[in-house]
Amino acid sequence: MTRQGEETIGKLAQELLENPMVTGALSAALETRERAMRAQEVALSALNLPSASDLERLTRRLRSVSQRLEGVEDVLDRLERGVEELDGAPVERRLAGIERAIERIEATLDELRAVVASETQSQAASR
Numbered sequence: 001m002t003r004q005g006e007e008t009i010g011k012l013a014q015e016l017l018e019n020p021m022v023t024g025a026l027s028a029a030l031e032t033r034e035r036a037m038r039a040q041e042v043a044l045s046a047l048n049l050p051s052a053s054d055l056e057r058l059t060r061r062l063r064s065v066s067q068r069l070e071g072v073e074d075v076l077d078r079l080e081r082g083v084e085e086l087d088g089a090p091v092e093r094r095l096a097g098i099e100r101a102i103e104r105i106e107a108t109l110d111e112l113r114a115v116v117a118s119e120t121q122s123q124a125a126s127r
Contacts, residue, residue: 016022041051050058 041053044051
């Protein structure tokens, strides 16, 4: 019985869609709807009010900005964690290492100055 009812409804729908009077009425109704929507947009525009499509575009744009802002927040969080890691003992250790390297360089320069001075004196004495 259910199957027979479905077949009957299917046939009825097919006959309605094939009926030129019904298809004409559907087309006219859709055209009227489109004209009403355009008239509504013109009226809203004249009143300087946003239309539904304007609001939809704005909503999409807000979502896009929101997603970009979330990305920026993620980057800032990573930067903040990086700064926190640099804060304190690791920086002090790095500075101590740099100071030791500078001291070694100064000692090497002092040795080189002594060698150059010694060679300069020996060359002056041999002349």
